[in-house]
Amino acid sequence: MLPYSAWFRPILHISGGISMTDRQQLIVNNVDTVKQLILDAERWIWAHPQTGYTEWQAHDYLAEKYEALGYTLVKAGNIPGFYTDVETGKPGPKVAIFGELDALDIANHPESVNGMTHCCGHNAQSAALLGIAAALKQPHALDGLCGSIRLVVVPAEEMIQLAFREELRQKGIIKYNGGKTEFMYRGLLDGVDMAMMVHGMTKGSSVNEDGDTDLDFQALLGMNGCIAKNIRYKGKSAHAGGAPHMGVNAEYAAMLGLQACNDLRETFQEKDTIRFHPILMGANCAVNIIPDEMKIESYVRGKSLEAIKRENIKVNRALTGAALSMGAGVELSDRPGYAPEYHDPTFMKLAEDCCVALCGRKKVVFDYNGWSTGSSDFGDVTCVMPGVQINAGGAVGTLHGIDFQITDPNRMCVNAAKVQLFLVDALLSNNAVTAKEIIANYKPQYPSIKAYLDAIDVLTLDKDAVRYDEKGNAIVDFQN
Template sequence: MTERQQQLVQNVEKHRQMILDAERWLWAHPQTGYTEWEAHNYLVEKYEALGYSLTLAGNIPGFYTEVDTGRPGPKLAIFGELDALDIANHPESVNGMAHCCGHNGQSAALLGIAAALKEPGALDGLCGTIRLVAVPAEEMIQLAFREDLRKKGVIQYMGGKVEFMARGMLDGVDIAMMVHGGAAGPDEAFDFSGGLGMNGCMAKTIRYKGKSAHAGGAPHLGINAQYAAMLGLQACNDLRETFQEKDTIRFHPIMMGVNCAVNIIPDEMKIESYVRGRSLEAIKRENIKVNRALTGAALAMGAGVELSDRPGYSPEYHDPAFMKLVEDCCCDLVGKDRVKFDYESWSTGSSDFGDVTCVMPGVQFFAAGAIGTGHGIDYYVKDPNRMCVNAVKAQLFVADALLRDDAAAARKIIADYKPQYPSIKAYLDAINELFLDKDAVQYDEHGNATVDFQN
């Protein structure tokens, strides 16, 4: 560890208790995407107490603030996510919600970065700007609620980072990073890890429409929407062998339940799902097959089906040169034997950080310190020093490495990176083509059907 890095560590240590207190407070106040006002208000108060001026997202939770070094250079964004999951069976859930993905640790770490950057000498030798971004709604859940927000004009997109992109809150940013909390297994004794990237996803809402009737006395007069939905999901399952392994396609629907008594033929069944994949091209291609299968099942039962597709998250790609810089900084902090970076590994999960990497170089890496299963009822933050305090130090090491020496490292990474889209506008224009709303089966008076399940 260099003398400069030792100074950064000391800057963080001055605020250790504040970071740990924030992690516990946020854990105890979980809220799901686009409703995280408790976390928002708590963090606004903390940032303003540190002397920061905030740019608020407005009618949704979240904000950003900037640290200007006073010398021209690139703009680095560092993210902390606000949202929790709805998981009522978690022993420490609050109103059915819990931070069983560790976002509370991210936000506590981001606050720690903000505090450490106020220390004397924190910006010595640096150029450019650091933008600290507290962002809502990373988890792609509660699709009906978010669609309602979209229809009301509150949001344009389901995910928080792409929504921030649309609102101009990432304008001018050149390069980005974030740390996600993670759980290391018993045979995985590491503090930091990272991989090449992860899947993107399409968000889907499916509504089968039938006809109610007496389930015992006159079932022949009804059209069972639940059966149509079951048939549709079976058809989708039968497609799985056609998904190519190179595309890492995932389709994982949940049936939302019927809204009628047991003696009534159900006239409606809603389903939510994603189609995930390694590229947008693969997602679009396989989603057409899925929609065809869902539509065919409705046709077989004489039912209707409404298909609503929404852009979810784009595949997340971590620039290898940026990864190497991050890995080196983590090794400087905790030693090579505590760092595990794999430049070929690919996750089949999804994150809206992928939307960011479509237009700029970015790396999301992981800080151990949790136990249990991510998104599971046994997930807890066991060691907040590793997951939060170490994450502050590592991110400050990275920011320092990027922006010192006239930002030579950042400038090279930015110059060499080949984003999938040349600008945020170009990216938004591309994903806007993914919106789909189709009443996919139309019957005439003779029972003949017309199907239409794609743009």
């Protein structure tokens, strides 16, 4: 593969020790021309947060902006989100760029709206993607490129509100919890050959060799996948003071179940990076009533689908055993979550070169062995095509925390737009020789989107895991 700098005229633009080609300088100028559009969008979406599959305000705002730029949109229909294709007029690969719409439930954030906040920075992604769309309308933006660029505005990356998403699934509105997975199922990523996105990060997320923790860009090799779990313990209500012996306490059964799962943690092997982090959804009764129901939402995360499936069986066994010990019942509902996310190293290296060209060597850290124990539905995408997800600085506090704030949208949004356009340019210039090489050498885990979806569908589980006969003997069934 040719080095990126070899595709253009010699480097002419040097500022602050950072060197760019003529072509990169054109991209910088094009993005700077639409900078205010990006910054306005970041603030507007921040002020209008909505959680997954309900993000209609941001959807409508962005759809209006894209259409004003002259784009024709292919909308998802009964869920938020859309895509538009930017055609170069020459045959070649199709590169997708994602921007996520959804916020989080975090009512204690000082800027929460209706209990929701963009404290994972997805508003910045959508703003940057809008800037990319606008910059691609500027003069000479597509000069020398082939193939096409699919700009994808996608809902529901955060795997939250599992009961609500199950309701949507039961109604036939969605099949999958994750927005990208649902887009794959709906055919909205058909024809895409490779994908990229930029997520926000906070100061302190990584460190360079000089000890600087306020970086511009960072990336790791990948991150965990997960199974999503709805757990419902079933007891029997009774007077908590006068006749507790007449009841079966579902809350106690749930507490025992979580303790049993906690006692499994030493059996999880470090190489599998397993995570289990349940949340009790609360008892729906008065304090003087034995709770007859306790719901739990959780994931089982891990570095491979094989490890996730193996450890999830142990978790389900522990949850079931706790119900049996209390004479309670438990319903287990498992759904496909996200696949582990693997970034193609060659694609990563190209992305790193683009980040360094924009911001300089010391403000960029790419760890080719680094692994995150978080999860993203971008992992589903990387199961069938080469992809890379970069993290952009410009925020402080804690991701998913009440102290999260975007303090420098120029870095998180404007620079994100520039570096993704650098990367698109590197991929699709010179007859897309680099993109074609990455695609040809990539070994996807699944040969097609359909093959991938078929594989994760077997993770679906619905079990009434403990059933009693008239004598109180139990039949236990907690796995497919």
